[in-house]
Amino acid sequence: MSDTLAGVAVVGSANLDLVVEVSRPPLVGETLLGRSGGRFAGGKGLNQAVASARSGAPTRFCAVVGEDEAAEVLAETLADAGVVAALCRSAATPTGVAYVLALDGGDNSIIVAAGANAELSSEDAVAGVEGAAVVLAQLEVPAASVAAAMRAARIAGACTILNAAPAQQAAIGMLADVDVLVVNETECVELGGVERLHAAGAEVVVLTQGAGGVTLHRAGQDPVHVAAFPIDPVDTTGAGDAFCGALAASIAQGADMEAALVRACAAGAVVAQQLGATTPQLSPASIAALVSSR
Ligand code: RIB
Numbered sequence: 001m002s003d004t005l006a007g008v009a010v011v012g013s014a015n016l017d018l019v020v021e022v023s024r025p026p027l028v029g030e031t032l033l034g035r036s037g038g039r040f041a042g043g044k045g046l047n048q049a050v051a052s053a054r055s056g057a058p059t060r061f062c063a064v065v066g067e068d069e070a071a072e073v074l075a076e077t078l079a080d081a082g083v084v085a086a087l088c089r090s091a092a093t094p095t096g097v098a099y100v101l102a103l104d105g106g107d108n109s110i111i112v113a114a115g116a117n118a119e120l121s122s123e124d125a126v127a128g129v130e131g132a133a134v135v136l137a138q139l140e141v142p143a144a145s146v147a148a149a150m151r152a153a154r155i156a157g158a159c160t161i162l163n164a165a166p167a168q169q170a171a172i173g174m175l176a177d178v179d180v181l182v183v184n185e186t187e188c189v190e191l192g193g194v195e196r197l198h199a200a201g202a203e204v205v206v207l208t209q210g211a212g213g214v215t216l217h218r219a220g221q222d223p224v225h226v227a228a229f230p231i232d233p234v235d236t237t238g239a240g241d242a243f244c245g246a247l248a249a250s251i252a253q254g255a256d257m258e259a260a261l262v263r264a265c266a267a268g269a270v271v272a273q274q275l276g277a278t279t280p281q282l283s284p285a286s287i288a289a290l291v292s293s294r
Pocket of ligand 1: 013015016017041042043044047097098110112140237238240241277
């Protein structure tokens with residue numbers, strides 16, 4: 001990592017999450033009564049930026065939102081978390097919306113209407129990562145823009161982290177510019193498995209396994225497993241994003257990979273114990289408390 005670079009830059013999606021707590025998804029043709037519901041800031045990019053900032057790293061976020069009230073909700077959440085947000089406004093398209101079913105036991109089902117997220121340009125993405133020591137992106141925005149940001153960050157000497165969520169084959173073509181690839185078990189299978197990812201250029205693959213913890217796969221080395229923190233989950237929406245954001249923050253703060261993964265697991269556990277994908281309960285102190293409880 002170059003000495004002239006600082007902080008974390010996140011490029012990605014910003015959504016308004018419409019969350020309903022319900023015991024199971026509805027069947028086709030069925031109307032189901034949920035329990036409580038709510039509107040929360042969301043989107044994998046926004047969630048990751050908030051988690052990075054709440055983990056203690058100076059954090060910037062680049063995204064596209066609409067000219068609507070939802071965008072104001074998102075801007076407020078980013079400001080509350082201390083994220084420096086470069087939100088482009090689309091006059092033509094509304095802010096992205098996610099319909100989230102928070103199911104019993106902490107699982108969820110999510111449908112996303114991308115809206116303005118589909119308009120994130122390569123130019124904006126490249127500008128958004130300039131000067132950052134760690135660059136983090138996901139795949140809810142145009143893949144070409146993510147690829148351009150990763151390329152620019154790599155050339156500048158930043159550490160690049162790609163969370164290939166949702167899984168897209170386009171991720172494979174970016175791996176030469178990616179220092180750390182984060183995938184869950186489903187995404188890993190969709191992209192062909194750890195060995196294929198190594199063969200395609202991913203030196204470091206972090207496989208997240210929910211309550212099973214995470215496994216660090218470094219090409220040519222034995223895998224290293226990091227256990228999850230035991231919790232009673234309330235809503236796992238955004239737990240994976242908190243993991244990615246805290247991972248980026250820890251690397252920017254100089255932690256080694258294994259220590260960064262422990263802190264990232266703790267951040268995911270903090271978020272999973274609250275409703276919504278971002279939570280003020282996430283802080284350097286709450287992460288440290290969980291880490292030291294081990
Ligand atoms: O990872 C969780 C996020 O996925 C939600 O906040 C939702 O907006 C979707 O992008």
